[in-house]
Amino acid sequence: MSAAVAMAATGLWGAGSPAAARPVVPAVAPGLAPEADVSHHGHVSLWEDRLGVRLESANSGPWDLADVTVRLRFSAPLAGSQGLPQGCLRGGRSTVLCRMGPLPADGEIRRAALDLRLGSRPAEVVMRVDTVWSGGVRDRAPRNNEHEVLAPATGDAYAF
Template sequence: MRTTTKVLAMGGAVLAAVTVTGPARAGGVPEADLAFHGSAVMEGDRVEVQLTPSNHGPSAVPEADVRLRWSVPLADRQILPVGCVRTGEREVVCGTGPLPADGPGQRIDLGLMLRDRPQEVRLEIATVWSGGMVDRDRTNDQVRVLVLDTGDAYSF
């Protein structure tokens, strides 16, 4: 069994300090397969995103970070849920919390204001840190979705 520690700091603030333990795989690093599913709705200058992270295993992940990047700037002021931080004009990074092997994590709910009132936005979702795990299948943890200003939910 291998143990590693990961500390993620942004702007001088520590976001996570996590100890990773799990079965060692080839090369001595545990493996996990992260995926993201959910929906996004846009009405006017507001976007609502519901995102459920999951892990297809084989190792549990004590914490991971997911980046949500929009094609348009976000409004200057945002109210973000605990575990999320704004990292740029168009980006937010959220911690997933623990992800069991072969199971879903806690849903992340974001309600964000856009700087303007575009007719559409492109939302890109991607893992930026996988808790020290190797994820050999990156096809399901990198998502792109076009969200139109219709009030309809666009699933991913």
């Protein structure tokens, strides 16, 4: 069992407790759009045909988010069928979508760990990270949730 699978199995990197209460989203005055500040950070490692991704998502507010989904796109196609953490699914040959769950405005962190197999052994992979769903709430600072990171096949962790 890989370290990533072990961490996910023990809940150390799970996407949050399914029993967690949903945040209450206050009503918005007519003509105003609710705002939030979602951030995604973590690291990606590439070795042989394996790609490890550690992801942390948070919201600095001012509005609570009832649900957030992050998209991870890779420059190399993923191998056929493979296990993904709970809340994650394939979005195409080289895309994974992960439901991070509710993100309250207090900056509480949700974590996910992915241990992916690629369809080949590339010398490097580019990973693009972005938010695809936040319940229609406008992000006032999208630069901290949209990333592009190059991961050479060194096994080292490259941060985003």
